[in-house]
Amino acid sequence: MATSLDEIADLLTSAKLHFTREEKFIFVGYEMDLYESPDKTGGIRLIIACERDGSLVSIFAPAAYKIPVGSGVRKFSLVKHCLNQFNWELTGAKYEMDDADGEVRVGLDLILEDAKLTERQLMRSVMLVLTTLDNFHLDFCRALEDDVPVASRAAVKKTVGAYLKKQFKS
Amino acid sequence: MSKPSPDKQRSEFAEIISQGKKYLFDEQMERARAEFSQAQSFAEAHFGINSEEVDLAHDELINLLHILELKDDELALLESLVAKRRQHEPQNVPSLVSALMRLAKCQVDLGQFDAAEAHFKEAIASCSLHNSEHLFSLQLSHVDYGRCLCRHHQAERAVEVLEEGLKLYARIKDGNVMMAADMAMYMALAYWNLGREAEAVELGTQVAPLTCHRSAGPNADFTRMLYHVGGYYHQEKKYKEADYYLQWALTRLFQESSIKHRNIGAVYHLLASNDRLFGKPERVERHLRRALKFLLRGCEAHEPMVMDTRLGLINVLIPAERYAEAETVIAEAIEAIKNLERNLESKQNLYYNNLGFVQVHLEKFPKAEASLRFALKVAQDDQERAYPLKNLGLLYQRMGYVTEAIDYYQQALRLFEAEPGEPHPMIPVIQKALTELQNPA
Numbered sequence: 001m002a003t004s005l006d007e008i009a010d011l012l013t014s015a016k017l018h019f020t021r022e023e024k025f026i027f028v029g030y031e032m033d034l035y036e037s038p039d040k041t042g043g044i045r046l047i048i049a050c051e052r053d054g055s056l057v058s059i060f061a062p063a064a065y066k067i068p069v070g071s072g073v074r075k076f077s078l079v080k081h082c083l084n085q086f087n088w089e090l091t092g093a094k095y096e097m098d099d100a101d102g103e104v105r106v107g108l109d110l111i112l113e114d115a116k117l118t119e120r121q122l123m124r125s126v127m128l129v130l131t132t133l134d135n136f137h138l139d140f141c142r143a144l145e146d147d148v149p150v151a152s153r154a155a156v157k158k159t160v161g162a163y164l165k166k167q168f169k170s
Numbered sequence: 171m172s173k174p175s176p177d178k179q180r181s182e183f184a185e186i187i188s189q190g191k192k193y194l195f196d197e198q199m200e201r202a203r204a205e206f207s208q209a210q211s212f213a214e215a216h217f218g219i220n221s222e223e224v225d226l227a228h229d230e231l232i233n234l235l236h237i238l239e240l241k242d243d244e245l246a247l248l249e250s251l252v253a254k255r256r257q258h259e260p261q262n263v264p265s266l267v268s269a270l271m272r273l274a275k276c277q278v279d280l281g282q283f284d285a286a287e288a289h290f291k292e293a294i295a296s297c298s299l300h301n302s303e304h305l306f307s308l309q310l311s312h313v314d315y316g317r318c319l320c321r322h323h324q325a326e327r328a329v330e331v332l333e334e335g336l337k338l339y340a341r342i343k344d345g346n347v348m349m350a351a352d353m354a355m356y357m358a359l360a361y362w363n364l365g366r367e368a369e370a371v372e373l374g375t376q377v378a379p380l381t382c383h384r385s386a387g388p389n390a391d392f393t394r395m396l397y398h399v400g401g402y403y404h405q406e407k408k409y410k411e412a413d414y415y416l417q418w419a420l421t422r423l424f425q426e427s428s429i430k431h432r433n434i435g436a437v438y439h440l441l442a443s444n445d446r447l448f449g450k451p452e453r454v455e456r457h458l459r460r461a462l463k464f465l466l467r468g469c470e471a472h473e474p475m476v477m478d479t480r481l482g483l484i485n486v487l488i489p490a491e492r493y494a495e496a497e498t499v500i501a502e503a504i505e506a507i508k509n510l511e512r513n514l515e516s517k518q519n520l521y522y523n524n525l526g527f528v529q530v531h532l533e534k535f536p537k538a539e540a541s542l543r544f545a546l547k548v549a550q551d552d553q554e555r556a557y558p559l560k561n562l563g564l565l566y567q568r569m570g571y572v573t574e575a576i577d578y579y580q581q582a583l584r585l586f587e588a589e590p591g592e593p594h595p596m597i598p599v600i601q602k603a604l605t606e607l608q609n610p611a
Contacts, residue, residue, distance in 0.1 A: 033420070036453075040452055089384070134421065135421060135425065136384065138417050156379045156383055157348070157351075159380075160347060160350075161345075161350065164336060164347070166340075167340075
């Protein structure tokens with residue numbers, strides 16, 4: 001077994017993080033800089049779980065967003081496009097949506113196999129999930145609340161390039 | 171003894187450079203410097219002064235001096251590099267321009283603005299619009315020169331240079347969009363500095379999606395433009411747009427390698443003001459608390475923005491009847507202005523009056539009385555006297571001293587009634603309290 005919840009709890013204690021230990025996972029609460037949860041508070045609860053006999057550690061923010069059921073195909077498709085674009089740009093962390101209830105999660109899986117989990121590795125992973133939530137929050141909200149699709153940098157480059165050509169032609 | 175073959179010499183040169191880079195990676199800077207200097211001497215001796223190897227060693231050395239912030243040494247090296255390129259390869263314009271730009275930027279860092287400007291101009295003049303190999307250098311020269319002017323408060327000239335650069339971009343085929351967008355963003359900043367705010371916002375909002383794209387590295391100047399745009403929309407009462415740009419500015423500020431506490435605090439502060447008007451009251455307190463947290467890390471506790479943020483927080487806590495929390499914030503504010511020399515009385519009047527008010531509600535009556543009497547003592551005019559008098563009325567009413575309560579309420583009422591303009595909103599409050607005291611059930 002590569003790691004266990006006890007070992008993760010020890011690493012979190014060593015990193016001076018407050019957490020709550022449950023039977024099958026650990027909760028870590030954070031006050032965020034930019035991200036707002038669906039209940040409009042500035043906090044997030046991360047779950048850290050051990051899977052496959054401790055050979056895989058899952059770190060994720062459950063229900064980071066919630067797409068209201070009955071939002072319609074267009075909205076779902078817009079959100080999916082948005083998450084797809086984010087995932088394309090991201091390294092490590094990823095967004096996932098459950099089509100059945102509209103829950104959007106942000107998280108990552110640490111595949112350990114027989115390697116030992118270190119405090120640095122764990123903290124880096126936790127921070128990656130948190131910074132991802134903060135960095136992409138604004139664009140996600142624009143898509144979710146205002147139906148503004150997210151654009152890749154290449155697409156924006158084209159639009160801005162054309163605008164500047166037109167604007168400064170004379 | 172036979173002379174080593176050129177290949178062997180090249181491999182020896184590469185070995186020295188690689189050793190220097192290894193030292194640099196391990197942060198053994200002096201050793202890295204020694205290796206790069208040796209590489210330079212070796213290249214001059216074996217490949218000639220104009221060789222690519224000498225250029226490479228030069229580049230490594232200049233980068234190292236830049237990291238070490240040894241500006242004078244960097245400047246000397248850059249000057250010799252420019253002189254060499256002017257003399258030996260004037261026809262290689264991109265290489266000359268690159269050296270000129272580095273020299274100019276180094277001179278800007280050293281405050282030698284006039285000398286830097288001459289080099290920026292030389293870089294632009296060296297390029298030909300009709301030579302496709304020069305176009306990249308030409309655009310780059312405009313960006314760097316424009317940015318430099320913009321940062322040195324030469325907004326009018328910055329607009330001229332950047333506009334010229336943008337016109338060049340519009341004219342040529344396959345121009346560099348990123349550089350054009352950077353030019354446009356600096357131009358927006360220059361417009362802003364010239365007070366041409368609407369034009370700045372128009373241009374800034376068009377190019378910000380590219381220059382401030384989530385996958386692009388942060389740029390402090392561009393983040394400032396986002397903040398300006400947010401502020402502009404806030405002024406224009408376009409609160410939704412203001413919210414978007416201010417949050418965008420925050421996102422970028424948090425991405426910067428060094429956290430600028432003061433700037434983050436300022437954005438949170440404005441965001442809280444916007445929340446209040448945007449109909450997001452649940453966010454006001456959170457944003458004010460964050461503003462305070464960051465401002466206190468980047469400013470003195472008595473600075474106007476910090477005090478203003480505290481006042482905003484007090485104005486959230488008191489109406490929410492969270493008096494104990496309000497008392498803490500007010501006490502911190504009083505502590506912060508304790509040693510101020512100017513405008514002390516007015517500020518003391520405001521905070522001691524608030525403190526007294528919350529202490530009345532916390533039933534800390536002796537403390538409340540002392541606070542309110544102090545607020546009264548430092549009051550500068552009738553307007554400043556009116557509130558402590560009203561609150562003294564409230565204090566005595568709560569304590570059950572009816573005569574004293576009526577007396578203070580009446581004094582306060584006279585002052586509020588004497589204020590010019592619309593009837594003061596405190597008048598009906600006091601009248602109601604007086605009716606209760608004069609006609610007990």
